[in-house]
Amino acid sequence: MNIVLLTALGVGGATVIGALIGFGFKNLSHRFSDLILSFAAGVMLCAAAFGLILPSMSYGENPSVFVTILGIFCGAFLLNLLDKAVPHLHRLSGTDIESHSNQNGQLNKVLLFVMAIAIHNLPEGIAAGVGFGTGNTAEALTIAGGIALQNIPEGMVIIAPMLASGMSKKRTLLIAAMTGVVEVVGTFLGYFAVSISHAILPFALAFAGGTMLYVISDEMIPETHHEGARGATYALLIGFCFMLAMDFYLG
Numbered sequence: 301m302n303i304v305l306l307t308a309l310g311v312g313g314a315t316v317i318g319a320l321i322g323f324g325f326k327n328l329s330h331r332f333s334d335l336i337l338s339f340a341a342g343v344m345l346c347a348a349a350f351g352l353i354l355p356s357m358s359y360g361e362n363p364s365v366f367v368t369i370l371g372i373f374c375g376a377f378l379l380n381l382l383d384k385a386v387p388h389l390h391r392l393s394g395t396d397i398e399s400h401s402n403q404n405g406q407l408n409k410v411l412l413f414v415m416a417i418a419i420h421n422l423p424e425g426i427a428a429g430v431g432f433g434t435g436n437t438a439e440a441l442t443i444a445g446g447i448a449l450q451n452i453p454e455g456m457v458i459i460a461p462m463l464a465s466g467m468s469k470k471r472t473l474l475i476a477a478m479t480g481v482v483e484v485v486g487t488f489l490g491y492f493a494v495s496i497s498h499a500i501l502p503f504a505l506a507f508a509g510g511t512m513l514y515v516i517s518d519e520m521i522p523e524t525h526h527e528g529a530r531g532a533t534y535a536l537l538i539g540f541c542f543m544l545a546m547d548f549y550l551g
Contacts, residue, residue: 303437303441304429304432304487304488304491307428307432307440307441307444307487308425308428308429308483308484308487308488309484310444310448311424311425311428311444311447311448311451311480311483311484311487312425312451312480312481312482312483312484312487313480314447314448314449314451314452314455314480315421315451315452315454315455315476315477315479315480315483316455316473316476316477316480317452317455318451318452318453318454318455318456318476319455319456319459319472319473319476319477320455320473321452321455321456322455322456322459323459323469323473334523334524334525334531334532334535335524335531335532335535336452336453336456336535337450337453337454337520337523337524337532338520338521338524338531338532338533338535338536338539339449339535339536339538339539339542340446340449340450340452340453340520340539341450341516341520341521341524341536341539342535342536342537342538342539342540342541342542342543343445343446343449343450343539343540343542343543344446344447344449344450344512344515344516344520344539345512345513345516345536345539345540346446346539346540346541346543346544346547347442347443347445347446347447347512347543347547348427348508348509348512348513348516349509350543350544350547351431351439351440351442351443351446351547352427352430352431352443352505352506352508352509352512353368353372353505353506353509355436355439355505356368356371356501356502356503356504356505356506356509357502359498359501359502359505364502367502367503367506368502368505368506369506370503370506371502371503371504371505371506371507371509371510372506372507372509372510372513373510374503374507374510375423375506375507375508375509375510375511375512375513375514376510376511376513376514378423378511379423379511379514379515379518380514380518383518421451421479421480421482421483421486422482422483422485422486422489423486423508423511423515424447424450424451424483424486424511424512424515425447425482425483425484425485425486425487425488425489425490426486426487426489426490426493426508426511427443427447427486427490427508427509427511427512428440428443428444428447428483428486428487428490429486429487429488429489429490429491429492429493429494430490430491430493430494430501430504430505430507430508431443431444431490431505431508432490432491432494433490433491433493433494433495433498433501433504433505439547442543442546442547444487445546446543447483447512450515450520451480451483455476459472459476490504490508521536524536
């Protein structure tokens with residue numbers, strides 16, 4: 301249980317760490333941040349495939365690929381519904397955010413940021429917690445590590461739009477911390493869900509993997525292709541192979 305707590309704090313705290321880095325490097329080039337995000341996408345892709353989706357077909361009395369497929373699509377579909385309900389931060393430019401805040405006031409601006417960032421932070425936290433249900437702590441830690449690694453560049457890129465919209469540094473950091481808390485909550489939800497009933501483990505693993513695949517395809521990869529795909533593609537491959545090696549040696 302202690303290791304789950306530390307993992308939850310690490311996954312949630314990664315966003316805050318990224319935010320603190322963002323304060324120091326507000327003029328960070330898009331190309332550099334794209335490479336970091338691409339590397340994280342590769343790490344998450346490997347973690348989703350080998351740490352969540354493949355194990356989902358190995359657990360349970362009657363393992364079935366159809367349960368895994370259903371779980372993947374349910375996870376992706378949930379994030380798709382949430383995306384439609386609240387547009388994600390990456391799809392809002394600083395101008396859009398400032399315009400929105402001028403029309404609807406400071407409270408709506410804060411709620412927009414909190415809800416937008418939390419859209420996939422909660423499912424990502426759940427994915428980190430579900431990983432511990434397999435009983436393979438090393439594998440669960442690699443999954444959580446991949447998610448935490450993705451949270452660092454995300455924390456970096458959310459700082460500039462919030463500051464540009466007129467928020468104070470203190471409130472900006474507070475909001476970043478709140479999004480990290482959401483991920484901590486998600487980690488415990490995932491962990492306790494599979495602890496209560498191992499019967500749902502195959503579906504839960506696939507569901508978590510589906511949410512991660514959705515985030516990678518819908519948000520991370522498109523966000524990294526501002527200045528051509530070649531560098532970002534190789535960074536993704538490096539991240540994938542890095543996590544593959546970690547899984548091989550630690551798993």
